[in-house]
Amino acid sequence: MVNSQPMKNRIHFLDELRGFAAFCMVFYHAFYFLGTFFEHEWAENLFYFFFPVQPLFAAIFIFVCGISCTLSRSNVKRGLILLGVALGFTLVTAVIMPKMGFVECEIYFGIIHFLSASILIYSLFSKKLLKMSPFVGILLCVFLYAFTSGIGRGELAFGELVKFNLPVELYETDFLVPLGIYSPSFFSADYFPLFPNIFIFFAGVFCGNYYAYKGCPEWCYPKRIPFFGFLGRNALIIYIVHMPAVFAVAYGIDFVINLF
Numbered sequence: 001m002v003n004s005q006p007m008k009n010r011i012h013f014l015d016e017l018r019g020f021a022a023f024c025m026v027f028y029h030a031f032y033f034l035g036t037f038f039e040h041e042w043a044e045n046l047f048y049f050f051f052p053v054q055p056l057f058a059a060i061f062i063f064v065c066g067i068s069c070t071l072s073r074s075n076v077k078r079g080l081i082l083l084g085v086a087l088g089f090t091l092v093t094a095v096i097m098p099k100m101g102f103v104e105c106e107i108y109f110g111i112i113h114f115l116s117a118s119i120l121i122y123s124l125f126s127k128k129l130l131k132m133s134p135f136v137g138i139l140l141c142v143f144l145y146a147f148t149s150g151i152g153r154g155e156l157a158f159g160e161l162v163k164f165n166l167p168v169e170l171y172e173t174d175f176l177v178p179l180g181i182y183s184p185s186f187f188s189a190d191y192f193p194l195f196p197n198i199f200i201f202f203a204g205v206f207c208g209n210y211y212a213y214k215g216c217p218e219w220c221y222p223k224r225i226p227f228f229g230f231l232g233r234n235a236l237i238i239y240i241v242h243m244p245a246v247f248a249v250a251y252g253i254d255f256v257i258n259l260f
């Protein structure tokens with residue numbers, strides 16, 4: 001555990017990194033809406049073109065959230081607010097939108113659900129995590145991420161070296177969806193289960209624990225891209241409004257295209 005004085009300056013690099021991830025998320029969802037709901041082939045092609053890198057900017061968002069938790073004094077409040085937002089998304093996408101004729105838009109455990117659960121879990125164990133070596137913690141997170149990455153396929157494994165098959169009965173219902181265990185019929189338009197993603201979050205926590213008192217490298221503090229910084233500081237608001245906004249823009253684009 002580091003005993004230096006806590007850092008006081010805002011780390012603008014984290015804002016900009018979070019903002020970049022949010023920016024990518026907005027465009028990714030725009031292509032999804034245009035391709036899925038409005039059936040534009042060019043948008044669907046772009047959606048699948050960027051599909052391989054989607055886990056990267058999602059991981060950036062999750063990792064930065066883990067770091068930010070170590071710099072916040074109100075994690076329980078933040079977690080509960082996010083949980084309320086997440087439940088609101090489920091209500092809108094799984095209950096209201098299908099009644100309006102929009103299908104395959106249901107979100108049962110998306111990234112906001114995941115982040116709210118992760119923050120609340122962190123709040124329970126934050127004091128114990130501070131006592132753990134950040135380097136050991138990060139290595140443990142890498143180890144556990146690899147070990148649990150196959151949970152959706154019904155296994156805990158390290159390649160072919162070590163493999164444990166989970167009971168098939170677990171995958172006959174969807175009660176364990178938050179853990180990454182679900183039936184073949186399960187669908188969620190946005191899905192980020194706790195395993196293995198929570199280990200990306202806790203890797204960010206351990207990284208934040210290391211720098212919370214020592215201080216980040218000097219290059220992390222200056223503002224470089226104010227636009228991304230603004231997006232990062234308002235990431236939650238952007239996530240809340242971007243889906244209806246993107247849908248409205250996509251509807252407008254579709255309307256204009258169909259005029260010609």
